[in-house]
Amino acid sequence: MNNFEYKQATDTKDAIDLLSHSPEAAFVAGGTNIIDLWKYNLTNPSSLIDINHLHENAEISMLENGKTRLGAAVKNADTAYHPLIGQKYPLLSKAILAGASAQIRNMASNGGNLLQRTRCYYFYDPDVPCNKRNPGSGCPAKAGYNRIHAILGTSEACIAVFPSDMCIALAALEATVNISGPNGERNIPFSQFHRLPGDRPDLDNTLEPGEIITSIDLPEEGFADNYSYLKLRDRHSYAFALVSVATALKLNGNIIESARIALGGVAHKPWRNVEAEEFLKNKEANAENFSAAADIILRDAKGFGYNDFKIALSRKAIIRNGLMALNPTSQLPGAQPSA
Known part of the structure; x- marks a missing residue:
């Protein structure tokens, strides 16, 4: 692991400003994925920007239009066990609790869950080529040991899979991802947030440089009965x-x-x-x-x-x-x- 600076953002605007002045920096919330990536030398940020204290992103609330807003900084466990989620969106609660371990769910944030990277063996092995790590280098998984790999939406460049459980429920519920960045705010339908590999498997999602997830909106219909x-x-x-x-x-x-x-x-x-x-x-x-x-x-x-x-x-x-x-x-x- 490389040496790095540690900075603590005070609010969303401050987080965006800090990142804009240090393009090689990375946001850290629960850290449950970035630390793995760091240990395997798959990321080497010059500084970590701590976004755990962005209080505006740390709540679950009902909106006036009947939708529910999940703060990006809320932990997965707190989301799964929240009374509103359990009552109105039990599918989401059940999916979250199927993921990882209790310890990880206590640390992992909602925003971070959306940004997980694949668990492909070859992606995590720096001694072999991988188009997600080094575009154009090849995909050894196609002819290698590919038991955990994709069967839908694959490309010549990549057959990796997305690992989240929470996101599968969010896809079914047709959630919306709320984003802030240097150019303002925008809202991305969940179906458009993650990408298929195509010829750029190194790009997992449609976030632009410098943007941060602030919250996730759930529609009024939660399919609580069936x-x-x-x-x-x-x-x-x-x-x-x-x-x-x-x-x-x-x-x-x-x-x-x-x-x-x-x-x-x-x-x-x-x-x-x-x-x-x-x-x-x-x-x-x-x-x-x-x-x-x-x-x-x-x-x-x-x-x-x-x-x-x-x-x-x-x-x-x-x-x-x-x-x-x-x-x-x-x-x-x-x-x-x-x-």
Whole structure:
């Protein structure tokens, strides 16, 4: 790790100003990802700008328009256990609690969760080429050990996956990311915040230089009655998803009025397919229709050898999670999904 300066921002404007005067600096909140990147020599900031004390970004509040605002500096655990989130957005709470460990959730911030970098083995190994670290150097994962890698939205340059659980629920809920920067404020629909790799896999999101996430807005509709988050992984805790699914349904009896399905562990960003969600509208909520929706979602899925199993696993997960969303109590330990 390199020597660095430590600076503490007093508010959002001060944080932006500090970064503008030190382009090689980095913001630090919980530090749960940047420290890993630093230890592996994947980032070497000249200074750390501490943004933990930006009080304007440290609250969860209900807005006048019925939306809910999550401060970017609020810790993941505080978000998951907040009464408003548990009551109105239980899908988000469940997804957060599926991630990492209790200790990390106590430290990790909401804004930082959105900015996690991939856990690709090759990205973390400085002795091998990687287009995310060094554009144009190659992607050894395609012909290498790619068990955890993407099956959707890949490119010739990269097949890495995005690791967050929280973001999969935010994608399904159609959140909005609020940004401040040298050129003012802007709001980014969640579907447009993270990027597919294309020919620039080194760019994970659409933040511009010098910008900072201030908050995340959740829409009024929280799908509190019919939802489910399913995370399939190698071990029950402190493991990233091989496949995860966030499902949110609005039902009229057993007829689906609207559906949201977002997948994690399968692409460079949280993956949604609007065509599949439109297909489910006005149809019965049953295994047959969830299976047909899964076929649409996975129509262009492609494995790379070791991760071929993810296609079948994703299909089963989509169907299972759709059935679980019909009865959220089925997610309690020992319960069985609805038939």
